[in-house]
Amino acid sequence: MLDAVAAEWAKLRTVRSTYIVLGVALAFTGVGVLVTWQAVTLWDGLSPERRARFALSDITALTSWVAGLCLAIMGVLAVTPEHRTGMIRTTFAAMPGRRTVLAAKAGVVGAVSLAAGLAITFLTLFGTRLVVGDRPIAGHRTAIAHELPELLARAGLITVYALLGVGLAVLLRSTAAAIVSIVVPWYPLPMLLGLLPDPWGKRIAAFVPDALPGQIAGHGSNTSSVYGDLLPPAAAAALMVAYAVLPLWLASSVIQRRDA
DSSP states (O other), rough: OOHHHHHHHHHHHHSSHHHHHHHHHHHHHHHHHHHHHHHHHHHHTSSSHHHHHHHOOOOHHHHHHHHHHHHHHHHHHTTHHHHHHHHHHHHHHOOOOHHHHHHHHHHHHHHHHHHHHHHHHHHHHHHHHHTTOOOBBBBSOOOHHHHHHHHHHHHHHHHHHHHHHHHHHHHHHHHHHHHHHHHHHTHHHHHHHSSSSSSHHHHHHSHHHHHHGHHHSSSTTTTTTSSSSOOOOOOOHHHHHHHHHHHHHHHHHHHSSSOO
């Protein structure tokens, strides 16, 4: 198993696409800080009455949302190029245990994505807090300890997206098909669910991946978004784990029976 992990780590760190997607995800943290700086500049020029009505959305939710897609693409690209080039046959010839290869690939991708997710969420948090300073802007008054559960859940969701990318890539063996399968629940589906009549849109939207961190934290942060707030924290956490585990479980079954 350790040899398989070392091999998959070597593959992941020696391809350019890994650094590109990680770079885009980390760069968007800077975008989040710039958006906060622009909002703060606007707030400074407002009258006291308008300042009282001014609110700034959670920028961490935005940067982790983008990072989720980036790391999902990294998960897909950890699998599909080997199928496209035929190198997967060499991998299986060197390591006949196909489930071991899949477990090693998922472990490496999961570890990298978790580290990236934690870095992105906390860099965004501290970067935006530094820009806001002591200004009493709505949405940035809560203590960091209060926000910690949702921050950790968002970092976990980034990891889930990456593992979902690995699982779908093994099942579909197509870069385009796997990425499209991830993008649909990432963006278009929540928007379409928002068009459904109440309360069905919010109820169904509570089950999409990006609705889960807010429900795990239990702060009611989904109330003013397109996502629902239906699930208790334990159920939301279990569903988040299922989004990662179920595709990998199906992939482990398929990879045993299918030709490389």
